[in-house]
Amino acid sequence: MRLRDGATGTEHEAVPGRGAEPRGLRVARSGATVWVHFAGETYRLTKVAERAGAADEAEHDLRAPMPGTVARVLVSEGDSVEKGAPLLVLTAMKMEHEVRAPRAGTVARLFRSAGERVDLGDALVEIG
Amino acid sequence: MKRVLVANRGEIAVRVLRACRTLGIGSVAVYSEADAGARHVRLADEAVLIGPAPAAESYLSIPKLLAAARATGADSVHPGFGFLSENAGFARAVEEAGLVWIGPPPAAIEAMGGKIGSRERMRAAGVPVVPGTHDIHAPDALGRVGLPAVVKASAGGGGKGMRVVREPAELAPAVASCRREAELAFGDGTLYLERYLERPRHIEVQVFGDRYGRVVALGERECSLQRRHQKVIEESPSAVVSPELRARLGAAAVRAAAAVGYVNAGTVEFLLAPTGEFYFLEMNTRLQVEHPVTEEAWGLDLVALQLAVAAGEPLPDTIPLAPSAHAIEARVYAEDAENGFLPQTGTILDYEEPAGPGIRVDSGVEKGSVVGVDYDPMLAKVVARGGSREEARRRLRAALADMVVLGVTTNLSYLARVLSTDAFARAEIDTGFLERTELPPPPVPPVDVLAAAARALAAPETAAASSGGGAAFPDPFAAGAFRVLA
Numbered sequence: 001m002r003l004r005d006g007a008t009g010t011e012h013e014a015v016p017g018r019g020a021e022p023r024g025l026r027v028a029r030s031g032a033t034v035w036v037h038f039a040g041e042t043y044r045l046t047k048v049a050e051r052a053g054a055a056d057e058a059e060h061d062l063r064a065p066m067p068g069t070v071a072r073v074l075v076s077e078g079d080s081v082e083k084g085a086p087l088l089v090l091t092a093m094k095m096e097h098e099v100r101a102p103r104a105g106t107v108a109r110l111f112r113s114a115g116e117r118v119d120l121g122d123a124l125v126e127i128g
Numbered sequence: 129m130k131r132v133l134v135a136n137r138g139e140i141a142v143r144v145l146r147a148c149r150t151l152g153i154g155s156v157a158v159y160s161e162a163d164a165g166a167r168h169v170r171l172a173d174e175a176v177l178i179g180p181a182p183a184a185e186s187y188l189s190i191p192k193l194l195a196a197a198r199a200t201g202a203d204s205v206h207p208g209f210g211f212l213s214e215n216a217g218f219a220r221a222v223e224e225a226g227l228v229w230i231g232p233p234p235a236a237i238e239a240m241g242g243k244i245g246s247r248e249r250m251r252a253a254g255v256p257v258v259p260g261t262h263d264i265h266a267p268d269a270l271g272r273v274g275l276p277a278v279v280k281a282s283a284g285g286g287g288k289g290m291r292v293v294r295e296p297a298e299l300a301p302a303v304a305s306c307r308r309e310a311e312l313a314f315g316d317g318t319l320y321l322e323r324y325l326e327r328p329r330h331i332e333v334q335v336f337g338d339r340y341g342r343v344v345a346l347g348e349r350e351c352s353l354q355r356r357h358q359k360v361i362e363e364s365p366s367a368v369v370s371p372e373l374r375a376r377l378g379a380a381a382v383r384a385a386a387a388v389g390y391v392n393a394g395t396v397e398f399l400l401a402p403t404g405e406f407y408f409l410e411m412n413t414r415l416q417v418e419h420p421v422t423e424e425a426w427g428l429d430l431v432a433l434q435l436a437v438a439a440g441e442p443l444p445d446t447i448p449l450a451p452s453a454h455a456i457e458a459r460v461y462a463e464d465a466e467n468g469f470l471p472q473t474g475t476i477l478d479y480e481e482p483a484g485p486g487i488r489v490d491s492g493v494e495k496g497s498v499v500g501v502d503y504d505p506m507l508a509k510v511v512a513r514g515g516s517r518e519e520a521r522r523r524l525r526a527a528l529a530d531m532v533v534l535g536v537t538t539n540l541s542y543l544a545r546v547l548s549t550d551a552f553a554r555a556e557i558d559t560g561f562l563e564r565t566e567l568p569p570p571p572v573p574p575v576d577v578l579a580a581a582a583r584a585l586a587a588p589e590t591a592a593a594s595s596g597g598g599a600a601f602p603d604p605f606a607a608g609a610f611r612v613l614a
Contacts, residue, residue, distance in 0.1 A: 001582055001585060001586075003573075003578060003581055003582065003585075005572065005573050006464070006466070006467075006537065007466040007541065008466070008569065008570055008572055009466075010572060012572075012573065012578050014578035014579060014581060015579060016579060016582040016583040016586050017579040017582075017583070021580055022576045022580070025576065025577070025580055026478055026532055026534065027534070027581065027583075027584050028478045028534035028535050028584075029477075029584045029585065030474065030477060030535055031589070032585070034580075034581040034584045035477065035478075035534035035535055036534075036573070036580055037478075037532045037534060038576065038577050038580075039574075040529030040530070040544070041529070041541055041570075042532075042533065042534070042538070042541060043573045043581070044537055045573065045577075045578070045581040047585050065470060066470050066471055066472075066473075067473050067500075067501045068501050069501070092471050092473075092501040093471040093501060093503070093504060093505045097470070117501075120473065
């Protein structure tokens, strides 16, 4: 299977292999993500989805890069936006984070309004 | 004082509750719905639910905290740090309710609260403040301020409308161009001339006052390693502070504290120039996050001292006059250091703290803890003490490598790589160090790690290791810029 390393962003082909875990290795899984502690380093590896419709969907929807609260929505449905235009502002843990348009287009749908809580990966905006 | 209510959560609540237990004092924890299973709740003699997860409705609610104190018969309140710890209104409300406030007098919190007001007050008390003047055209302006200097737009900020002046002849052109820029950017050409500090270090002095007018300085902490004004690695003593400089810093800090009638633990922050001059920045009227490095280097228990002073005891005569060890602290944050330091959340699936000679961990989490969006992302502080700075550095680096936090991404690897740089080992640090320094890249996962991950993913997911389903991580490069809310 293909795994993406969270720290370096690199993708690797991995085979389960057989035999015992190396000495001292610790592993924990949450859904498609696995954390491994080994030889003083912690790794976060995520299974890369099979190349089906998943990539297309990601092209159209802008998803929350972190969980938090929608502080402000800066656009309305029907607005045309340039690439990089600020769309909305999320806050979490005393930090404010601006979500920007990944490309030029029209705001087809807004899934969230100000004050709403969002989880990591929730759809925020559809750019048509 | 027989029963202390700890108006906080996380590692500092755990720290204060432990001190209460050590001293044989009763304790009351408060918690939000999100923290029902938290460590600090189990450590206290009693615990009171004070509201839902958002801090504004729980840890920041003065009526709910006072009601919890009344309901449990608490006779005193420790605010920890953050939340309401520097809120003079809360301190006053606690005292008016007939409880002991384990912190400075409300008037001292107010006196040091405003940046401009506190600097004026410090200047009047003879504490060095960065020299500056509005009278930019006075013939001796540069003479009074000193070189290098910086011309600033009074209405400015964020580096706009700033010119550094290194020679007297550079002043006039700098003033002219700065004024044009200030008028364009802010519609206000008012300028200010100030001494320019190159590569300053953040040096802060721990002070302690008792109710009988005695104030002492307990040496300095160096906190130059900051990201966006958030401290990351702190140490005590500073490698560049000599006994003679320590005495001058301590005397200035004691003057600052005495000028506002300070009682209990506080910290006076200074910027230290490479030339050895130092200038008052601000005073933090509470216990600091980084207090453990002072405790480890000086052999003190500052929280126990806070409780004793609040109970009316004088400062003991046994307080040491100099540090007897070196201590370095690293703050473990739930954040993705490789992807814009975005805060991270999740459930801690596996957890182990490092141990060994000179290692101390102050933490508020454990296996199974949920790291949510409502509170600060700091999970733990790992502190190493050594006979020398180098011994402390090596111990801390090894401790960070030994620490296991799985299920939530942390900055552990980033911290270890910062400690491993030659510049840090030589103590060549200043407040711009972290923004400037290129770190070695994180290691690529070895084959053994990939195979273990593949095995875990191939197996059916067990309920114990499961949390939150299989949400894929979104593209980190779509992320824009972060800023810390003021």
